[in-house]
Amino acid sequence: MGVYECREVSPEVPDEDTRLQSMTEEERTMAEAPLIVHEDEPFNAETPPHRLGDHITEPGSFYVRGHGPVPRVDSDQWELVVDGMVRTSLRLGLDGLQSRFAGHTVEATLQCAGNRRAELMAVRDIPGEAPWDVGAISTARWTGVRLRDVLDDAGITDEATHVAFDAPDLASEADPPQAFGGSIDRTKAMSDDVLLAWSMNDAPLPAVHGGPVRVVVPGYIGARSVKWVQRITAQDGPSDNHFQRVAYRMLAPGQEPGADVGVELDATAVTSAIVLPTDRSAVHAGWTTIRGYAVSGHGERILAVEVSVDGGSTWRSADLETESALWSWRHWTLATELTPGAHTIVVRARDTGGGQQPADSADVWNPKGYMNTARHAVHITAE
Template structure:
């Protein structure tokens, strides 16, 4: 095992903003984030819960077991040799993205203070998950696919591997990868190398890094990160946690990345730039800007063609005279899902997607 900070120092841009030093969590500055549709590996956001495993890029194996005819294993090298290779662009997003804004609405304790930079986009390569599933004689009772990581995480006095699950009837499984390349390079250890799950459109917590095993089960994973963390609980009471929904699809969201919130702007045409994203099988349909608290909306230009499981950057030109403005931004997707006016507050600060409000000073 390696500490994530030493791996980070060797692999990441000096401008990355560290949210937590160990285990490492970091993201690119917002104004840099939207300069490119695909982020280089050195600027891709980092979300870790424990140590970074040291694993052989060829001989490391994953075990497939549970409700199938018989358990078996396959190495990363065998996956490369025996299963087809495909590439696709996809955005991964942390469940805590925009948590600082939710905290400003109502306090959130004991969680990482993520801004709106807890996401990134890359070109991923690997074997389609479906190709591996076709080699499994799955029993009818199997309803969920459980993943487990080689990493080591400590919670409440116990040490275990990170884990999570997705329903087997999840449509985005058809787009999921057993990824072993990232932007044309071998998948870096910091991002799950030598092998990770990649499930576009679903919260990043389910795209398990350093993949150790896949299990077919009648129930969702009993791992801490499926049953306890990553749930939308409204209080810390045990009953509230038990009833709270587990995180799954990403919510529709839009964020302003440029200009910076505290920047004083010159009168005239001001360009706003940012990103929008949604989850599941939806696509971003439009992004809108309002300067009168939602009475009137101006449609922004989408720079990138909306694609399944990917963000779209947007831009809007506003002609402003001197004054103070409250700028609202919201996104709508092709399923009619639109950002709400107010946050859906929860104990962990997950899935914040309320209309973003930005104060603009024009002189």
């Protein structure tokens, strides 16, 4: 795939009212739902397609990945402990955190490691895992303090190579059950945009999204952005929590989960997805607008997106929205004229580091269904 440019906008594309009128009954029902729920307890739900086109996701439609019941932590009682390989251990309440350190806001997309797992399940079964479609991803404005500033204040020592986070939510899937936790390497922890966030879209962080305070690690799988954080530990290796050592690891086909088996997941790779039209839907023949998102997690920006309406035989450059923040997704559109009949629409993206998407989900299948970054396809009928 060579370098390609954004094309000019095609004329006479349907407006939003026309699009809504053309929805099927199933699509209209989905449009009324703030989330698509996969599991009630623990609560797991993804953002519906019609909300994936919003640049900033409202909290009520922001995807939720939980491993245990949502803890209810009173902001007045919340306390953060910072310890381990530091010169001075800290204990901070919310007021202390806010008054002691400068505030900082980051616009960042968070993405579950299992986003688009349903496509991998279509290749081969993945028992015991949620069938996430393209909506285990959302974007918000996060406000808090830089983790780096807190670690500097505590005096993180040179021997510390990782920073671990502990939370109070008890997960029964661990054996024996344990609270959720995880860690990131020191380099990432000391970067500019890793936050201890208490605000989401300029409002107090809702409990379901980790309030009163959560970690936000832009560019990494969502599991590393630990919610309801209550302890930060500087240490000389990764966290020994089940969700770092066992659960969120990339396994090769045939490997069984176990401590330190496979590859630890951290930064996400370049990916893109079609959000409208949805798979197996019907649209009016003629002019229609295909919409989607693209994102990269290595600190790279989306360079270009291409879309095919004939199953990958020919490709056209999509129009990209104006670039905003480094860690935020980039939406794209392609206005095209569809002839009556069946169409397979495929999307592929490239980032500024040269990253591009594998051709097929079968190429990236793995036993846990993580990190599906293959080209995304939907099958539609134009009538």
